[in-house]
Amino acid sequence: MNTTVVAQLQRQFQDYIVSLYQQGFLDNQFSELRKLQDEGTPDFVSEVVFLFFDDCSKLINTMSTSLEQPDNVDFKQLDSGVHQLKGSSSSVGAKRVKNVCISFKECCDVQNREGCLRCLQQVDYEYKMLKTKLQELFNLEQQILQAGGTIPQVDIS
Amino acid sequence: MGMAAESQFHVLAVDDSLFDRKLIERLLQKSSCQVTTVDSGSKALEFLGLRQGIDSNDPNALSTAPVNHQVVEVNLIITDYCMPGMTGYDLLKKVKESSAFRDIPVVIMSSENVPARISRCLEEGAEEFFLKPVRLADLNKLKPHMMKTKLKNQKLEEIEKTSNVENGVPTAVVEPEIKDSTKVEIEILPLQQDLLLVQQEEQTSSTNNKRKSVEEGISTDRARPRFDGIATAV
Numbered sequence: 001m002n003t004t005v006v007a008q009l010q011r012q013f014q015d016y017i018v019s020l021y022q023q024g025f026l027d028n029q030f031s032e033l034r035k036l037q038d039e040g041t042p043d044f045v046s047e048v049v050f051l052f053f054d055d056c057s058k059l060i061n062t063m064s065t066s067l068e069q070p071d072n073v074d075f076k077q078l079d080s081g082v083h084q085l086k087g088s089s090s091s092v093g094a095k096r097v098k099n100v101c102i103s104f105k106e107c108c109d110v111q112n113r114e115g116c117l118r119c120l121q122q123v124d125y126e127y128k129m130l131k132t133k134l135q136e137l138f139n140l141e142q143q144i145l146q147a148g149g150t151i152p153q154v155d156i157s
Numbered sequence: 158m159g160m161a162a163e164s165q166f167h168v169l170a171v172d173d174s175l176f177d178r179k180l181i182e183r184l185l186q187k188s189s190c191q192v193t194t195v196d197s198g199s200k201a202l203e204f205l206g207l208r209q210g211i212d213s214n215d216p217n218a219l220s221t222a223p224v225n226h227q228v229v230e231v232n233l234i235i236t237d238y239c240m241p242g243m244t245g246y247d248l249l250k251k252v253k254e255s256s257a258f259r260d261i262p263v264v265i266m267s268s269e270n271v272p273a274r275i276s277r278c279l280e281e282g283a284e285e286f287f288l289k290p291v292r293l294a295d296l297n298k299l300k301p302h303m304m305k306t307k308l309k310n311q312k313l314e315e316i317e318k319t320s321n322v323e324n325g326v327p328t329a330v331v332e333p334e335i336k337d338s339t340k341v342e343i344e345i346l347p348l349q350q351d352l353l354l355v356q357q358e359e360q361t362s363s364t365n366n367k368r369k370s371v372e373e374g375i376s377t378d379r380a381r382p383r384f385d386g387i388a389t390a391v
Contacts, residue, residue: 032292035187036183036184036293038187044183048180055176087174087289091290
């Protein structure tokens with residue numbers, strides 16, 4: 001094991017994950033998720049995260065359909081979708097996605113179709129952005145493991 | 158006798174979201190619980206054996222062979238509130254209405270902080286109300302229930318070993334005939350008293366309030382629900 005390489009990768013990982021928190025992509029709940037991962041369940045976080053992204057994709061499609069017809073928007077279905085998305089983004093620590101969902105819900109409540117469309121677009125953007133970021137993070141994790149190192153525990157103060 | 162002291166605390170987790178089921182399952186496993194997850198209230202009732210009644214021809218029933226004759230022993234139910242069809246509240250009611258399962262503690266989870274909802278659930282007999290996302294620290298509140306089950310199993314084993322019993326229950330409220338030293342007598346008496354306490358809890362129709370006060374010595378004042386960080390402003 002090349003300790004210099006491992007140390008460099010670990011440093012990179014640490015800096016990257018801290019930046020994700022600082023930029024508001026992730027919140028404390030993500031660190032709670034990381035606590036649940038151990039040697040017996042090394043893929044727990046990535047499994048759960050990709051399940052979340054799958055959910056996002058499906059829900060966004062459904063909600064997009066609900067919003068299609070200007071005269072016939074199913075706000076009830078929309079509300080249900082936003083509720084689910086808000087719940088799962090909250091459980092995963094996807095802070096920005098969750099915040100958009102809060103605005104989205106408000107638009108639903110007042111049946112503001114335009115507002116909902118904007119929020120939908122924003123949710124789509126945010127989840128895809130987060131997906132890219134987390135894929136990079138998991139990539140770094142893999143590199144560390146392959147180099148024979150361990151993934152650092154990062155404390156977010 | 159089948160009631161092994163090393164049998165884990167078994168939690169039945171109910172949530173319609175696959176994502177949330179995965180999460181609660183991991184949280185519970187991390188807290189050293191055995192977990193079964195189902196995606197609806199009706200499946201939860203089926204699992205408990207409430208729907209069809211206890212089916213003794215079920216091979217699964219035979220393999221678990223618990224002393225208390227349940228199909229499967231569940232030590233705690235944790236359920237989401239918002240579910241299509243049967244809500245967590247409906248499930249709570251059904252469990253508390255059943256004579257076989259009313260003593261199983263039920264915990265409700267919800268992503269929404271609605272004080273009226275929380276009070277309603279606690280009044281109906283829910284043990285705790287957790288706001289989602291549920292965290293490991295929240296599950297620590299379940300530790301007293303886990304310890305109680307573990308201790309109960311251990312004590313029943315000890316009673317079986319040292320006194321004259323039938324079916325794991327002492328046949329009389331008397332001191333067992335032990336010709337050993339005083340030390341052993343002292344050990345036996347508290348066990349009996351505690352066992353009686355446990356039996357009384359299960360046999361009376363006392364409310365959760367009463368049971369809690371007996372176990373934990375807290376006030377029976379339900380108006381103060383035990384959960385953290387929730388504004389109960391009306």
